[in-house]
Amino acid sequence: MNEYNFAYLDEQTKRMIRRAILKGLAVPGYQVPFASREMPMPYGWGTGGVQVSAATLMPEDTLKVIDQGADDTTNAVSIRKFFENTAGVETTEETEKATIIQTRHRIPEAKLREDQIIVYQVPIPEPLRFLEPRETETRKMHSLEEYGLMHVKLYEDISQHGAISTAYAYPVKVSDRYVMDPSPIPKFDNPKLEMDAIQLFGAGREQRIYAVPPHTKVVSLDFEDYPFEATKAAHPCDLCGSDDSYLDEVIMDDAGNRMFVCSDTDFCRSRRKAGHKGRLAEENAA
Amino acid sequence: MTAQPHYSGGFQNAPVQAAHAFRAAMTVMARPGEIRELNGSRPPNPLSTAAGTLLLTLCDPETKVHLAGAINTDAVREWLTFHTGAPLAQAADADFAVGRWAELGSLGTYRIGTAEYPDRSATLIVECDELQQAGAELSGPGIKGTAQLFLPDIPALQANAALYPLGCDFFFTCGNRVAALPRSTRISMET
Known part of the structure; x- marks a missing residue:
């Protein structure tokens, strides 16, 4: 523990991230730019989530890390070890026991509590990026609340496939204002975005932090005649028999x-x- | 040490105390109406423990701080500069402003962000004589149903909320206790 400052990052970096988190919570769904640091892991492995977790952790916390729902994959194991080494915090694989959960691409099946925080690793935070590559333009679109392009995209899904084929990173509107990328979670998880826990999103390479406070209205975009549907494979789990899990x-x-x-x-x-x-x-x- | 009070009263263990303080600050900002304790610093009078701890947790040479009214004393200025290195600024340039409500002046003076960067707005730390969960009725993000919080000036804060997504964000401090009011919260008089 003497080798690292608590939770790896220096204090000034943590203050910068903390200020971004507070502004993110004050404007739910808005992407706050932050000066993302280089972390001892490659981009795409959760550098944004790791920085948000590091700025949020307390020594008493119990950390859980999941990758596509699993606690035992390389990404999850290495981030858990990283914080064991640099912050000395307890880690767990049990959702119930965790106070902070860092996640890549899933929301746990168990309902999260008021005292828990979930940190998402985000690859592309801008929901409009694949429709409009210019940051200057997407920023203007957010400021003008001009989200017609996103509805055109969903409409084209319907005209080509007969249904909205977007299955993950399904766009949502937060608190009736900002359209947000919920990170590449399956759309099955979208209804869980209205939860009791604080949700923080970190995108390291793209240098953005955003947040959704507890009990915030989160609506998956859809059409009256093609309502949003949270889908999953039409089977029960072959190991535990659950028919309502992803x-x-x-x-x-x-x-x-x-x-x-x-x-x-x-x-x-x-x-x-x-x-x-x-x-x-x-x-x-x- | 008694002869040089501005060197004392900082965090004893900055990484851990700042982590605790930030979690309290984040919790109240995410859940408007909730009150948490904020300890760790011993700032000079008349700065409260909660306001001093917030400043140590969030301010550094990158943030401009405005000290309003009676709080703008030599002792407070020296303490803040020594512990955070934050440059002092006028209200219109400030990232953070500290003071009592009457002394902070008109909210129109402070930065409210721009349409493309609403995060570039001031955070006001308002020193209060009381902090209780009664008075104005709050609703919106972070609140299950409604919450109650005593607010110093409901019409001014309603006008601030009407600027959403622009506007200032607020911490209310009293002794070692803190509550917050982000711009996203809708405010009504309690019925």
Whole structure:
């Protein structure tokens, strides 16, 4: 612990990030520019989320890190180790026990509480970026609340595919003002964006921080005749039998056999521990 | 040390105390109407513990600070400069302003951000005689249903909220307690 300042970053950097977080909370969904630092991990591995977590952590915190719902993937394990080493905080894989959850591309299945904070890693914070590449223009569009282009995009989805085909990073409107990219979470998770916990978003390469306070109105964009639908694979989990959690499809052999498992590993484990069984539970338990 | 009060009263363990202070500040900003304790600094009179701790947590050479009215004493200026290095500024240039409500003056003086950069607005730290969850009725982001908070001047703060997404953001401090009012909060008189 003597080798690093608490939570790795120097104090002046943390103050700069903290000021950005406060402004982000005051204007929900607005992307606050910040002077993102180089972190000891490559861009795309959660440098924004790590900086937001570092500025938010207290020594008493218990940190959970997930990557696509899983606690045991490389990205999650290495960020957890990073904060064990540099902040000396407790870590956990259990959603219930965590006070801060850093996440890449999922919101845990368990309902988050008032005393929890969730930090999202964001690759492209600008929801309009793939429609308009110029930052000067997207900034103007946000300032004028000019989001027609986004609706055109969703409309083109319908005219080509018969339905809104956007399945992840589904755009939302926050507190009736800013259109926001909820990071590449599946649209299944969008309804959970109205939650009791504080939500912070960090994009390291793109140098943006934004936030959604608790109990804030978050509406997924849609049309009256094509309402938003939170979709998932139409199967129960093959390990724990849950039929209301988001699933990953796993190819099992060359014959085309497949299984569906919960993407939230902690949720699936706790259900199996409680005795719930799916189609393939027995052979996997061995 | 007694002869040089402006050298004392800072954080003893800056990384940890600032982390605790920021979490309290973030919690109240994310949940308007809630009150938290803010400790760690011992600023010179008449600066409150909560206001002093906020300044140590958020200010540095990159932020301009405006000290309004009775709070603008030699002792406070020296303490702030020594511990944060923050440059002092007029109200119109300030990133942070500290003082009692009457002394902070008209809100129209402060930066409210621009349409393209609403974050470039002032944060006002208002020293209050009382801080209680009664008075104005608040609703909006961060609030489940409604919340109550005593506010120094409801019409002026309603006008500020009407500028949304522009406007100033506020911390209200009293002793070692703090509450906040972001510009996103809708304010009505309690019925």
